[in-house]
Amino acid sequence: MKALFRVCAILVIALIGGLVVTACGSDESDRSGQSLPADFPSDDVPLVEGAVLSASGEGDSWRVTIQGSAADGNPLANATKLLEDNGFEESSRAGDTANQTVLLSKSVDPGTLWVRVGVSADAAGGGSTAFYEVTRTE
Numbered sequence: 001m002k003a004l005f006r007v008c009a010i011l012v013i014a015l016i017g018g019l020v021v022t023a024c025g026s027d028e029s030d031r032s033g034q035s036l037p038a039d040f041p042s043d044d045v046p047l048v049e050g051a052v053l054s055a056s057g058e059g060d061s062w063r064v065t066i067q068g069s070a071a072d073g074n075p076l077a078n079a080t081k082l083l084e085d086n087g088f089e090e091s092s093r094a095g096d097t098a099n100q101t102v103l104l105s106k107s108v109d110p111g112t113l114w115v116r117v118g119v120s121a122d123a124a125g126g127g128s129t130a131f132y133e134v135t136r137t138e
Contacts, residue, residue, distance in 0.1 A: 037062055044108055046082040048130050060136040068128045075130040076100055076119045111138040
C-alpha cells in the first residue's frame with residue numbers, strides 16, 4: 001500500500017511540476033489588466049512591461065497607463081529607452097523630478113507617430129506607473 005501511495009505522490013508532483021514549467025515557458029506576452037485598443041500601433045510603439053491600468057482611443061490618438069514593477073527601476077527611463085531603441089527620437093522634456101514627461105517622434109507610413117510618455121510620483125499606482133499619449137499626424 002505504501003508503494004502505491006508513493007507512486008501516486010510522485011505522479012502528482014510530476015504533474016504539478018509540468019504545469020508550472022508549461023505556464024512559465026509560454027512565448028505569449030499577454031499583458032494583465034485592460035486590453036489595448038484594437039487599432040493601437042503596438043508594432044511601432046513598444047510599452048514597458050506591466051499591467052495595463054487604462055487604455056483608450058481610436059483612429060489617430062490613444063492613451064495608455066501601465067503599472068510597472070518597482071523592481072524594474074525608473075519607468076520613464078525604461079520607456080524612453082524602449083522607444084529610442086525602436087527608432088523614436090527625443091524632441092523635448094518637461095517637468096521636475098516628481099512629474100516628468102518626454103516627447104518623442106518617429107516617421108511611419110503614413111505620417112509621424114508622436115509619443116508623450118510620463119511619470120508622476122502622485123499617481124495612484126505610485127512612481128512605477130507610466131503614462132503614454134500616442135498621436136499619429138499626417
